[in-house]
Amino acid sequence: MKTFRLTKLLCVFPILAVALVAAAAIGFPSAVDQYAPYESTTSECLICGRMRTVEHRWMQSPAESIYAGDDSLWMQPQVDNKHDHWWVACSTEGRPGWFDYSMIGCGGGVGGVSTLHYVETYRGVEVAQPLIIEYLQLTQDHDVKSVRDFVQQKLMPALQDRPDTPPEAE
Ligand SMILES: [Zn+2]
Structure with missing residues (x-):
């Protein structure tokens, strides 16, 4: 048995x-x-408009991914390809502890390159080109506040009376 x-x-x-x-x-x-704690930070390069996400996950080495969207493809010919990216965080997401809810924090991105792209799309190259040059000169000082002010005070007004749809390219 x-x-x-x-x-x-x-x-x-x-x-x-x-x-x-x-x-x-x-x-x-x-x-x-x-359920494990993690933190994921998304940043934009204020020079070329690429987006980078860095993820810190439990028991894993940090994972970095870089994404070139429409705005950055548009910006590419204007910038030095060998520049050191200037990453400025625009949002974070994470779970502070085990079994916590995940939280999303938006630090408010600057959106310099995407706004310049908008300006060119809606207002044309003549309006956009001097602003692009001024913007790129400004980024050399690596002062986020002055870049943010430029976007708010010079780029946003250029978009204020834009048409609802982009004008047809000639
Ligand atoms: Zn860059």
Whole structure:
């Protein structure tokens, strides 16, 4: 009787062990994704408009990804390709502790390059070009406040009486 139970147990145990390991392997990473603390910061390069996200996840080395959207592709010919990116954080997302809710914080991006792109789309190259030059000169000082002021005080007004749709390109 005893030998029978033991063999039966020996038979069941490996199956159980395999099932447990499989469940842990499948379930654990997604549980970590859902509940572990993390922090993800998105920044924009004020010079070329690329976006960068840096993610710090539990027990993992930081992961960085850089994305070149429409605005940065448009800006590319205007900037030195070898510039040192000037990353300025525009939003963060994260979970401060295990099982906490994730939180999203917007620090208010500057949006310099995207606004310049808007200006050119709606107001044309003649209006945009001098502003692009002035903007790029300003970024050399690496002073976020003066760049932000420029966007607010010079670029935004250029967009105030823009048409609802971009004028047809000639
Ligand atoms: Zn850059």
